[in-house]
Amino acid sequence: MSNVDLDCKGLNCPMPIVKISRAMKELQTGVTLTVTASDPSFKADVEAWVRKMNQKLTSFTDTAGIQTAVIEKIS
Amino acid sequence: MGDNITISQSELIALVNQLVDQKVNARLADVEASLKSIQGTVGTLSENCPEDRATLVVFSGEMDTLFAAFTIAVGAASMGMEVSMFFTFWGLTALRKDKTFSGKAVGEKMVAMMLPNGPHAVPTSRMNMAGMGPLFFKYLMAQRNIESLPNMIALAQELGIKMVACEMSMGVMGVTRAELLDDIDYGGVATYLGDAAKSKITLFV
Structure with a gap:
């Protein structure tokens, strides 16, 4: 499965979801987007975004404030 | 039988x-x-x-209130929603690209003189401190790498958010179309209500 990386570290609300939305539009179904971010609201926001947009959050990790979300494009 | x-x-x-x-x-x-x-x-x-649509009335014209309005609008557009923003009274400042005095009546010239030049020059709703507040907030926001208000407005335009200036309040404030951003729409209360009636979310900021 192919993957695209997106660096959102240092960006604040609402920029990570703006960038995710843009990046996901370019992807084919089945491709994953790995997003790294430091925004404190990133977890809540990415979860809400995935639910609203009918996509799939395959993993979420947080290592010392650097959060990594893997989103699979399913629709 | x-x-x-x-x-x-x-x-x-x-x-x-x-x-x-x-x-x-x-x-x-x-x-x-x-x-x-x-x-x-x-x-x-x-x-x-309701369609997957959000509609905002932008009535206030301060840096913080406008920032909140544009953050929600840009966020909604990024969540796949159609977004309409209606700018009325003080909110018109967000769409102002320049200010002219020529051809205006005395009252209009006075209002033009008192209104901010555009979104880069708006006061804050609290702690304005004769213009020191906005400078301080701009400094804080830049330090935290938060987008500036003019950048958020440009982003909203780029994302295809529909921006409508209220003609009635433009008339009251003596604001002309030439003073506002290009590629915006103009309308009245029915334009807002038409979109709001089809919206899941409608806000007054």
Whole structure:
């Protein structure tokens, strides 16, 4: 499965979801987007975004404030 | 009773077929009538059903209130929603690209003089401190790598957010179309209500 990386570290609300939305539009179904971010609201926001947009959050990790979300494009 | 009617087999079949046809046609007409009524109801429902749309009235014209309005609008657009923003009274400042005095009546010139030049020059709603507040907030926001208000407005335009300037308040404030951003729409309360009636989210900022 192919993957695209997106660096959102240092960006604040609402920029990570703006960038995710843009990046996901370019992807084919089945491709994953790995997003790294430091925004404190990133977890809540990415979860809400995935639910609203009918996509799939395959993993979420947080290592010392650097959060990594893997989103699979399913629709 | 007791009469004997002779009927041939083919006549009997024809008679039965005729009866069956009559019954089936009557039932079919019922089904067709209810289908038509259901189709009508579905049509009315989908016309009145909210779309995936957010509508904002932007009435205030301060850095913080405008920032909140544009953050929500940009966020909604990024969540796949159609977004309309209606700018009225002090909110018109967000759309202002420059300020002119020529050709305006005295009252309009006075209002123009008192209003900020545009989104880069708006006060804060609290802690304005004669213009020191906005400078301080701009510094804090830049330090935290938060987008500036003019950048958020440009982003909203880039994302295809529909921006509508209220003609009535433009008239009151003496604001002309030439002073506002290009590629925006103009309208009145019905324009807002038309979009708001179809929206899942509508906010007054």
